[in-house]
Amino acid sequence: MPEASLGGKIDGVPNLREAVEDFLYQEAALLDEWRLDEWLKLFTVDARYVVPTTDLPEGDPKKDLVFIDDDIVRLRARVERLKSRHGHREFPWSRTRRFITNVRIKQLEEDNIFVTSSFLVYRFRMGDTNPYVGWYEHRLKQVDGELKIRHKRSVLDMEALRDHGAVSIIL
Amino acid sequence: MVELKGLIIDNPEAGIFRVHRSAMTSPEILQMEQERVFNKCWLYLCHESEVENPGDYRRRNVAGRPLFFVRGSDGKLRVFLNTCTHRGALICRRDQGNADVLQCFYHAWTFNNQGELIGVPDQAGYGKSFNRGEMGLKSPPRVDNYRGFVFISFNPDVEDLVTYLADARDYIDLVVDQAEEGMRIISGSNRYFVKANWKLLVENSLDGYHVKPTHKTYFEYVTSLGVKTGAVQTAFSRPARVLGNGHAVEEHDGVRGRPIARWSPLFGEENKEEIARIRARLVEKFGEQRTHLMADISRNLLVYPNLMIIDSIDITVRVFWPITPELMEVTAWQLAPKEEKGELLARRLDNFLTFHGPGGFATPDDVEAIESCQAGYKAEGVEWSELSRGMHREAIAEDELQLRAFWRQWYGYMSGLGKVETRDPAVGERSSVAS
Numbered sequence: 001m002p003e004a005s006l007g008g009k010i011d012g013v014p015n016l017r018e019a020v021e022d023f024l025y026q027e028a029a030l031l032d033e034w035r036l037d038e039w040l041k042l043f044t045v046d047a048r049y050v051v052p053t054t055d056l057p058e059g060d061p062k063k064d065l066v067f068i069d070d071d072i073v074r075l076r077a078r079v080e081r082l083k084s085r086h087g088h089r090e091f092p093w094s095r096t097r098r099f100i101t102n103v104r105i106k107q108l109e110e111d112n113i114f115v116t117s118s119f120l121v122y123r124f125r126m127g128d129t130n131p132y133v134g135w136y137e138h139r140l141k142q143v144d145g146e147l148k149i150r151h152k153r154s155v156l157d158m159e160a161l162r163d164h165g166a167v168s169i170i171l
Numbered sequence: 172m173v174e175l176k177g178l179i180i181d182n183p184e185a186g187i188f189r190v191h192r193s194a195m196t197s198p199e200i201l202q203m204e205q206e207r208v209f210n211k212c213w214l215y216l217c218h219e220s221e222v223e224n225p226g227d228y229r230r231r232n233v234a235g236r237p238l239f240f241v242r243g244s245d246g247k248l249r250v251f252l253n254t255c256t257h258r259g260a261l262i263c264r265r266d267q268g269n270a271d272v273l274q275c276f277y278h279a280w281t282f283n284n285q286g287e288l289i290g291v292p293d294q295a296g297y298g299k300s301f302n303r304g305e306m307g308l309k310s311p312p313r314v315d316n317y318r319g320f321v322f323i324s325f326n327p328d329v330e331d332l333v334t335y336l337a338d339a340r341d342y343i344d345l346v347v348d349q350a351e352e353g354m355r356i357i358s359g360s361n362r363y364f365v366k367a368n369w370k371l372l373v374e375n376s377l378d379g380y381h382v383k384p385t386h387k388t389y390f391e392y393v394t395s396l397g398v399k400t401g402a403v404q405t406a407f408s409r410p411a412r413v414l415g416n417g418h419a420v421e422e423h424d425g426v427r428g429r430p431i432a433r434w435s436p437l438f439g440e441e442n443k444e445e446i447a448r449i450r451a452r453l454v455e456k457f458g459e460q461r462t463h464l465m466a467d468i469s470r471n472l473l474v475y476p477n478l479m480i481i482d483s484i485d486i487t488v489r490v491f492w493p494i495t496p497e498l499m500e501v502t503a504w505q506l507a508p509k510e511e512k513g514e515l516l517a518r519r520l521d522n523f524l525t526f527h528g529p530g531g532f533a534t535p536d537d538v539e540a541i542e543s544c545q546a547g548y549k550a551e552g553v554e555w556s557e558l559s560r561g562m563h564r565e566a567i568a569e570d571e572l573q574l575r576a577f578w579r580q581w582y583g584y585m586s587g588l589g590k591v592e593t594r595d596p597a598v599g600e601r602s603s604v605a606s
Contacts, residue, residue: 051530055266056359062517065359065505067530069521077392081532086387089535126546128366160500161363165542166535 020115020140021103023147028098031170036079039170043149044141045072050153051167057155067167078170089168094125096169100136112150113140119154123169130164132171133157175203175586179578180555183596186562188575189555192548195368200585201496208476208584209234213315213322213335215478215490216240218506219248220319220355226269226284232500233323234492238311239263240321243285244271248316250323251286251308262308282308318347319354337415342472345465346482348457349431350508356488357520361503361528363538365491369477369499371541372491373577376471376479377421379407379569380560385540389532393427393525396437402426407569409468411561413593417475417580419573425469427484429522430515431508432466438518445515473573475580480506484522497545503528562595 023042030039043049051068052059061069070078081087099120107114114137121132139151154171161167180189194200214233217240221229228241230253237253239262253263255275262273262282272289274281281290286308294303312327320343322332333340347354365372375381383390383403390400406424413419428435432450434443453462469483481487486506491499505523507516526533558578561570576593583591 053359054362059359061520061524063357063520065357065361065520065523065528067361067524067528069524073396074392074525077395077532081388081392084388084391086391087536088385089539126542159362161529163364165363165365165529165538167530168535 016113017103017105019147020105020113023140024100024103024115024117024136024138027149028100032096032098034082034093036082036170040076040079043072043075043152044143047072047075047149048151049075049170050151051171052153052155054156054158054160082170089166092125094123094169096124097122102135111141113142113147114138115140119171121169121171123164128163132164132167134171175582178585179582181575181579181582183562183600186559188559188562188571188578189557190578192554192556195370195545196496196548198496201493203585204493205234207587208581210325211329211584212326212476213313213324213329213332214476215474216250216314216321216323218319218354218356218488218504219316219321220353220509222248223355224269226271227267228263228270228273228284229267230263230265232492234325235494236325237261238323241270241273241284244283245285247285248321249286250310250314250321252311254309255280256288256306256308286310318343335416336474337418339414339416339418339420339472339474342414342420342470342482343474343480345461345470346480346486346506348461349453349465350510351452352509354486354506355509357505357507357516359505361501363501363529364494365499365501365538365542366497367499367541367545368496369491369493370577370581371544372499372501372537373473373477373479374574375537375541376481376489377419377473377573377577378571379421379423379567380571381537381540382407382569385536386526386533388536389526392532398427398435398437400426407567409568411566411568411570411572413572413576415593416590417473417577417583417593419473419576419593421471421568421573423469423568425467425483427522429466429484430511430519432462439514442514442518473577475577481527484526485519487523487527563598565598566595 027042049070050061050066052066056064059066082090085091100117102118104116106116117136119134119136123130134154134156137153138149140147141150178191178194180187216233222240222242225242225244225246228239230239238250239253240248240250242248253261255262257278257280260275260277262275270284272281272283279292283289288303288306311323311325313324313329315322315332317332394400403426406426409422428438432446432453434446450466453465472480477491479489487503488506489503491501493499507519524531528534558571558574561572566572572595579591579593583589
């Protein structure tokens, strides 16, 4: 399918590009503000959240080792863990700031909107500064008049988790 | 010069085992470890499955030295120092690939995938004494393979690998024997850096004592999936085992299922038969007792000094290298039987992600714990770390005997004593501390 034109149209979303950008910025704000329960509500129940390893960006969780491959059950558990004082890597919480640019609507297919973007996520904690750099692939879907995430893949550009030690925040 | 004597207090009669914290902070000690541990021992390099086809190569640093390994067109796996014999440039400049020849980009010297120098531009510019046959790529002094695990040593006089592995061999066998067609490393690796001394990850990886308090959120998660985790309270009561030469193992009862070969409801009814079939095959080949050890008991094995094979709900291979006294580089892979495909492989990888790895529900907290120790050392006022747990009894998995075994052998190498006794003395010989 050809790449959708800028500001492509989909039924029920009059200004698609604007709506998609607003959605990504809102998601970033919820994460930076640690409003994780609200963030969870952005996902459909059949959603998936994947972070491949740094040496295999095209990794397939079914047959390759990845960093994260969450269905909605594990995503909820991840949020519970991040809210717990026993989630030691993020207790106390780090400060984060997310920058999202280069947003492109790549494809419209039935009710799926394929979006890619570049991210820079700064994490500050215990005197350390850890920048995560990479790109997102979001597969969004219109549900009851609202955009929802059906699939989110966060692909890292770094060669290794050199300063990070872990992927303890949500990317 | 560092005064080694006094870095460890090992007094079984008094029930005292302490390590001086400068062992984790001193640059001089790291320099000595480089010479007396990493330049003397066998060191894990790779698994043979990582270069399956002729021409396959990968580069990897071992003890700070750039190496690469390649399967030659003759089918043989060779290991080379990653430096041109001409003026030193790196020969292998990609992390992995396949090649018949490797050419140095600097002056275009060309080597075949068996390390021979096969091309020198304008060779007439060299005199008669130039012998191309002597200018092939150089290998580390010793390279050997135990059941697929490839080790190297920079010490030409090191004992043979099997002798070095001592009783750790049996535990490697318990892993490898699970496969019908041999083991393979799954593609995708975890590469992360931890701001802590490398020996703290040895301790953490062998330490059954921290599991319940540190990994509370992990157990909450698997409980929410319907796994009965009550058994974890007693899972770490098995006898502690030390395996000679600094190797040690922390064994515990598995509370979850594993693809080989212990079904649990999380695997789904559809995989029950397959897992039962694998178990029956193991029983037929190895008997009930050994199958029980393979399939029901989990183990964290240290192959001294820095290879961990963690054989539990998945099989993690983890190796870590000091960069500075306060920073290490960790790489972890997943090992699986070659014949394992589809749903069982997916379950294995999923098991890994629940606990292990930088995005798992447990490993990040281990990273936090040992970085926290390293940060705490800066307080300086407390000079010693305390590792005497279980010294007054027959030690169990959640005691610290495995850690003491590591440290005793570390001291053996560092002080030039060589191999030393790494067990606690028999309880009867520790009369003053009994009960």
